[in-house]
Amino acid sequence: MRLTTAQxxxxxxxxxxxxxxxxxxxxxxxxVFAIFGHGNVLGLGNALEEVKDHLxxxxxxxxxxxxxxxxxxxxxxxxxxxxxxxxxxGPGALNMVTAAGVAHANRLxxxxxxxxxxxxxxxxxxxxxxxxxxDPGATVNDAFRPVSRYFDRVTRPEQLLGTLPxxxxxxxxxxxxxxxxxxxPQDVQxxxxxxxxxxxxxxxxxxxxxxxxxxxxxxxxAVLRGAERPxxxxxxxxxxxxxxGRAVRFAERHGVPVVETTAGxxxxxxxxxxxxxxxxxxxxxxxxxxxxxxxxxxxxxxRLQDFxxxxxxxxxxxxxxxxxxxxxxxxxxxxxLGLVADADEGLRELTDALGDWRADPAWTARASRERAAWDxxxxxxxxxxxxxxxxxxxxxxxxxxxxxxYVMTASGGLPGELIGxxxxxxxxTMDVEYGFSCMGYELAGAWGAAIxxxxxxxxxxxxxxxxxxxxxxxxxxxxxGHGFVAVVCDNDGYAVxxxxxxxxxxxxxxxxxxxxxxxxxxxxxxxxxxxxxxxGCAVFRADxxxxxxxxxxxxxxxxxxxxxxxxxxxxxxxxxxxxxxxWWEVGVPEVAHRPEIAAAHGELAEGRAxxxxxxx
Numbered sequence: 001m002r003l004t005t006a007q008x009x010x011x012x013x014x015x016x017x018x019x020x021x022x023x024x025x026x027x028x029x030x031x032v033f034a035i036f037g038h039g040n041v042l043g044l045g046n047a048l049e050e051v052k053d054h055l056x057x058x059x060x061x062x063x064x065x066x067x068x069x070x071x072x073x074x075x076x077x078x079x080x081x082x083x084x085x086x087x088x089x090g091p092g093a094l095n096m097v098t099a100a101g102v103a104h105a106n107r108l109x110x111x112x113x114x115x116x117x118x119x120x121x122x123x124x125x126x127x128x129x130x131x132x133x134x135d136p137g138a139t140v141n142d143a144f145r146p147v148s149r150y151f152d153r154v155t156r157p158e159q160l161l162g163t164l165p166x167x168x169x170x171x172x173x174x175x176x177x178x179x180x181x182x183x184x185p186q187d188v189q190x191x192x193x194x195x196x197x198x199x200x201x202x203x204x205x206x207x208x209x210x211x212x213x214x215x216x217x218x219x220x221x222a223v224l225r226g227a228e229r230p231x232x233x234x235x236x237x238x239x240x241x242x243x244x245g246r247a248v249r250f251a252e253r254h255g256v257p258v259v260e261t262t263a264g265x266x267x268x269x270x271x272x273x274x275x276x277x278x279x280x281x282x283x284x285x286x287x288x289x290x291x292x293x294x295x296x297x298x299x300x301x302x303r304l305q306d307f308x309x310x311x312x313x314x315x316x317x318x319x320x321x322x323x324x325x326x327x328x329x330x331x332x333x334x335x336x337l338g339l340v341a342d343a344d345e346g347l348r349e350l351t352d353a354l355g356d357w358r359a360d361p362a363w364t365a366r367a368s369r370e371r372a373a374w375d376x377x378x379x380x381x382x383x384x385x386x387x388x389x390x391x392x393x394x395x396x397x398x399x400x401x402x403x404x405x406y407v408m409t410a411s412g413g414l415p416g417e418l419i420g421x422x423x424x425x426x427x428x429t430m431d432v433e434y435g436f437s438c439m440g441y442e443l444a445g446a447w448g449a450a451i452x453x454x455x456x457x458x459x460x461x462x463x464x465x466x467x468x469x470x471x472x473x474x475x476x477x478x479x480x481g482h483g484f485v486a487v488v489c490d491n492d493g494y495a496v497x498x499x500x501x502x503x504x505x506x507x508x509x510x511x512x513x514x515x516x517x518x519x520x521x522x523x524x525x526x527x528x529x530x531x532x533x534x535x536g537c538a539v540f541r542a543d544x545x546x547x548x549x550x551x552x553x554x555x556x557x558x559x560x561x562x563x564x565x566x567x568x569x570x571x572x573x574x575x576x577x578x579x580x581x582x583w584w585e586v587g588v589p590e591v592a593h594r595p596e597i598a599a600a601h602g603e604l605a606e607g608r609a610x611x612x613x614x615x616x
Contacts, residue, residue, distance in 0.1 A: 001197055005157040006047035006189040012164055014055055017204040018080050021242055025204050030073065030081050031056040031451065033066035037088020038127060039115025043189025044086055058480055061472040063087045065444040067099030067112060069473060072448025074108040075431045076406065079240045082171050083448060086113040090128025094140050098438060100147040103179040105435035109171040110179040114141050119155045119185045141183040149178030155185060157193035172205045174240065174326040174342060210326065212341035212349055220322045220339045221353035227296030229363045232256045233279060236263025237301020237326060239428045243344035247300065248272065250347045255359040257367035259287035261308045262434045266424040276367040277374055280308040281582040282416035286370035288314055288582055296320045301343045303330045307434060310582035313610045378421050381578060384545040389576035390417040392545050393489055397459055400552055401425050404456030406449055410441040412463045413496035413577065420578045440470025443486060447477040450484040457556050458484035465494050467528060474565050478536030483559035486567045487552065488528050491574035499577065504588050505596030512574060532567035542570040583607045
């Protein structure tokens with residue numbers, strides 16, 4: 001079949017299928033986000049136009065935003081489907097590098113197709129080309145290498161025959177999953193080759209479920225059987241394996257309290273008697289209290305990021321760590337006993353190996369008792385008083401959400417509020433992008449989630465800083481006809497970083513607007529509702545918690561029936577937070593002009609002394 005490189009690539013995309021949870025097949029690549037320029041409009045653009053009735057193409061307005069929307073699709077479908085984004089060369093391509101970082105940090109599949117310069121080099125230097133004085137083959141697309149799990153520059157059409165199977169492998173492998181970048185020189189996109197028909201044969205990709213090594217399995221079982229106070233930590237790998245039910249049954253059979261990481265939130269019903277809450281800095285005092293006393297931790301599907309481990313101070317010294325993970329890279333971290341396996345298969349075989357073993361009933365009962373105390377604390381934070389707080393905003397959204405709804409956030413202070421304060425109403429219905437903590441993911445990712453999810457309302461919560469950083473995809477979603485709710489909390493700047501700055505002894509500086517340099521006596525303020533309205537969104541304003549309740553109800557209806565985003569704007573308190581009482585290591589200056597910073601540096605040394613340096 002004689003096709004151009006671009007045509008062949010697009011037809012291959014159409015041939016790839018994915019098996020969903022119910023056993024049915026769906027497109028592996030459900031759509032393409034595109035901004036065309038001279039580097040991709042004629043080659044890849046024409047190829048996409050030829051199949052526009054079979055492969056939807058959504059027009060973005062910022063390359064980073066549309067690539068983040070593609071990441072949102074991957075998370076919302078539990079890595080079963082993969083978003084694709086294409087740009088021209090130069091600044092358009094570089095704008096997508098941040099989205100690649102988000103996908104890489106969060107182990108999410110993403111296919112990026114940036115245009116590239118001519119392989120012939122005949123017209124060099126071409127528009128938007130950045131010339132490297134010592135390497136004529138280097139282009140800006142080489143910036144994708146550190147944030148791609150697989151990178152290839154296709155310099156001949158026939159190279160697709162070798163590289164496309166690797167593309168599929170990385171995008172669907174539970175251990176290697178991450179972003180793939182195929183740099184496409186614009187002359188090669190248009191070159192033709194006689195491709196074999198077999199390249200375009202329909203292929204269904206099924207979730208791989210590697211089973212654990214027998215010896216490692218017995219070693220892990222021995223560690224747990226020797227424990228008096230075991231703790232089960234559930235991460236994102238449990239979600240992607242669709243193993244939440246297996247994990248809960250494991251905990252029930254063996255009487256093990258369960259805590260969740262950021263990526264593992266909403267895997268366990270909130271009121272389950274073994275659920276102790278979320279772990280770490282942005283988690284709960286209930287989960288952290290159990291972690292501080294556990295003598296063995298079974299961490300499933302998590303890389304144990306510093307927010308989860310409180311910079312490795314949340315666990316008790318001498319605690320044994322067993323890491324069940326599909327990726328050996330993550331399973332062997334921090335001296336853990338690595339159990340390399342799919343979460344569902346690993347828990348199933350570990351259950352069999354443990355037999356009738358159960359934890360001490362007194363320890364088992366601690367989970368619900370500790371969580372009840374944390375719930376009572378959150379209840380108090382949700383009571384309206386004065387200027388609305390993040391906790392009160394989260395409480396309103398939580399109260400009005402159903403089991404099919406999906407809630408999101410990314411950077412700033414809202415991750416801590418959502419992780420620590422949300423009460424699960426449906427399984428795997430939260431996306432907190434706190435692997436890369438990318439400002440701007442909140443709106444773009446919500447667009448992708450709204451495309452991917454056929455049921456329920458997608459709600460994203462964000463601060464004024466994130467809104468101002470990347471809001472263009474509100475218009476993209478409004479134009480395309482995808483509805484979701486965005487709750488914008490305006491607290492006058494980067495409040496959570498001001499909290500970190502002043503909490504470590506620094507003077508308030510350059511974060512909240514009253515502390516930012518300006519020539520104005522009264523600086524201008526952003527009218528977020530007017531701005532969102534100008535982008536084609538339905539808009540609602542709220543001043544009080546009661547206002548918010550009414551506005552959020554109306555916004556849900558508008559998003560569900562109006563095929564466009566609905567934006568709720570509310571002023572919030574910049575200094576009220578949900579505290580889990582855990583420590584986090586940050587770089588406090590050893591020498592400073594403020595005595596308060598010197599005192600904070602002393603506290604840093606004390607925190608480092610509490611770190612668990614070896615688990616095993």
